[in-house]
Amino acid sequence: MSDQDILKLFKNGQRDKAFAKLYQLYPRIEKLILSKGGNKADANDVFQEALIILNRNLESSNFKLTSSFYTYLYSVSRFVWSDIQKQMTKKELHQLDGHEVQVFQNVIEEKKYQIAEHAFLEIGKRCQQLLQLFYHKAMSFKEIAQVMQFNSSKIAKNQKYKCLQKAKDIYQTKLKSVES
Known part of the structure; x- marks a missing residue:
């Protein structure tokens, strides 16, 4: 099955079939991770992460696959593994071509998305x-006050600010721990 056929499966909402075809690329990605000092569990984690990034990008209206799925997944997997190992130096970053820079940026964006998702889950049910x-x-503060049994819309607005600030603080803390 060609890359175009797989792309058509994605566009027609047949993601399961498309992913089944992409899983045929797993042994080659596993070989990459094993050659870089990882184990089979690492390879599985990296491949799953690469598929998540690919899926998010395919859902984006401005994403265009400019290489084969194998090349794309290989590049993403390489960057995910490098990120995991924190071995990418500034010199290596300067040697990347345009496509690789885009892939690397996608990996970074996915990490930030995961951190934001984690921060949202940590703020508590009421804030969520x-x-x-x-x-x-898109409810008004007056409607939120009624639903959440606040005394006024002003209290709802204040609580929203506090919840948002709490999520931002958690996000920033997690982001700093990942970057260091």
Whole structure:
């Protein structure tokens, strides 16, 4: 099955079939990770991460696959593994071509997304509910106050600010620990 056929499966909503075809590339990615000092469990984790990044990019309307799926997954896997090992030096970054820089940026963005998701899960159920009502359901502070049984819309607004600040603080702390 060609890359174009796999791409068509994704576009037609047949992700399971597309991923089944992509899993045929796993042995080659595993070989890469094993050659870089990883083990089979590392290879599996890296490959899963690469597939997640690919999936997110395919869902983006401005993403265009400019290489084969194998080349793309190989590049992403290499950067994910480098990120895990924290062995990428500034010299190596300067030697990357344009496509590799984009792949590396995608890996970094995925890490930031995961950190943000983790921060959201850590803020507590009540804060999660408040932020979902405000951002996802686009409810007014008056409506939020009624749903969450606050005395006024001003209290709802204040609570939203505190919850958002708590999430930002957690995010920044986690981001700093990953970068260091």
